[in-house]
Amino acid sequence: MNLYRIAKWVVSIIFFPLFRIQVIGRENVPKTGPVIICSNHISNYDPPVVGITSPRSIYFMAKGELFDNPLLGKLLIGIQAFPVKRGMSDRNALRKGLQILKEGHTLGLFPEGTRSRTGExxxxxxxAGFFALRSNATIVPCAIIGNYKPFKQLKVIYGKPIPMDECxxxxxxxxxxxxxxxxxEIQKLLDVNK
Known part of the structure; x- marks a missing residue:
């Protein structure tokens, strides 16, 4: 069993009962082929929550500073995270993301780039637009609704894939x-499910 599976199992055991996670629309994530899951970003808990609720394993970008610590860096790589330099165009991160999609894997993105303090x-x-246009990936919107308060329900909604042919x-x-x-499309999921 690899580190990603172990981490997913451990986090699931803790998070599902703690935040009473309800998952809606899991069937909207294709079982095969390249996929980009794009979610709103309200907490540091968002990446593990999307990771444990998605039917597929996900590669996430993480801020480059986190990889400066050798131990944490190894752990992040083990759970399929890769570094991105924020505030600039990081060509290595862009290439890595495109390679992940080319190999038919799933890339997890938070298009806002940082957490929303207000939830808006x-x-x-x-x-996110770059990866959507430069790949043939299916784009799946995701909305996380809730406050991460213990024993208050948190919803994770996967919407229908966004048609990209026109773009x-x-x-x-x-x-x-x-x-x-x-x-x-993420906003529509938030509006419908409030």
Missing amino acids: LSKPLAG RKTKKATAQETADLIME
Whole structure:
């Protein structure tokens, strides 16, 4: 059993009862092929929560500073995280993300790039749009609804895949426009499920 599976099992045992996690729409995540799961970002707990509720294992970007600690860096790599330098265009991280998708894996992204202090969605960075346009991945929006208060219900909703054909071929959308479209779909999930 690899470290990712062990971590998923341990976190599941703790988080599912602690936050009374309800998962909706898991069937919207394709079983095979490249997938990008794009979620809102309200807490440091979001990556493990998306990780334990997704039917597929996920590769996440994590801020580069976390990898400066050798022990933590090894642990993060073991659970399929890879570093990204925030506040700039990190070509290595972009290449790594595209390689993950090319190999048919799942990439987890938080398009806002940082946690929302208010719970309201903020303007996304262009990164999610870049990966959506540069790959043939299925884009699945995800909404986390709740406050991470012990024994208060937390909902994780996976929406239907976002059609990307128009953006990729006909419309010739920019990465920012595509990221904005993804955020609109996340907002719809939040609005419908409040």
